[in-house]
Amino acid sequence: MTAGQPTARPPALLVLEDGTTFRGTGYGADGETFGEAVFNTGMTGYQETLTDPSYCRQIVAMTAPHIGNTGINDEDNESRAIWVSGFVIRDASPIASNWRPAASPRSRSPAPGRSPCTCANAARCGPPSA
């Protein structure tokens, strides 16, 4: 098991084109990113989702509430890079446990020149403003 380091994280904002705004906590890379907001409803496979090139320029909201609990391993990457523009999760597991050697998702930085993976523990904070 790998315990996550409890460090102070910056606030994060997720703004949709209709003005709906969600506030959460930054997780992963810091910065600003743009993309099409989409849902993935899979209960497993977050590592494959992060590295699937089909998610290029998309901000993926995972409907499975608990992400990171099986870590990131060396066998399940679907490509050479993280391609999602952003990753929205409800509950980032501070502990990763896997029968294979695995690291915490937070420890993985995007490849040079790729989009940052910005993850937010997002909570809706108001009705659409438009």
Place this chain on the structure above:
Amino acid sequence: MTTTDPDELRQRVLRSPSMIGADLASVVSTPEAYVVPPPAGTPVRYRVAAVDLGIKTATPLAMARLGCEVHVLPATSTAGQILGADPDGVFFSNGPGDPAACGYAVTAMRDVLAARVPVFGICLGSQVLGRALGLDTYKLRFGHRGVNQPVQDQRTAKVHITSHNHGFAVAMPAAGAGHAFETDFGPAQVTHVNLNDGVVEGLALADRPAFAVQYHPEAAPGPHDARGLFGEFCALMAQRQGRGA
């Protein structure tokens, strides 16, 4: 310094590029060709040219396990480059973006179909086949992304639970699912539909060895209902080799 003003951020969101019209396959594709051989102990039975429109690692591996030597090629490869190594079959992969912006892949697909080489497509590769057959593509309101999408084979009525990741889809031809429609390459049909919303999930030509599915038989986390499609592709290549299915 990043602003935290939601109104200013929204203006930037509205100025950011749309997914409609976006060619992203050529952005994510491999810059250089590479080969995925069968695992040790598995003989090479087929040579596959795989056009990388955003291919996932699991896809060439799934074919390699069946004895395919998979030559992965950049997205913008021409039919001449794709057919240059005399492959037994040609694969068009999944990928991001709008299929209407992938004219280079549609042109390559049409030339490969004309050569009567076996063709298999997944996801964006299926949309590219659809456009090569003269069908339109369109953006879905929300798209399908998940691992429990029910897809029915119109020829057998059998349902597979499948993994999906698509924001665009092939427009249903006027003939409807399971009925032949005419194309430049002979009759074709929509072979698979999504039982949730009726969206086109598979296409096949009647008289040429070409088929494609919108979903993901290679999905590593599962479900694995549709894994047999790789075997069907191998059977088409075996027929072309004259060895029978």
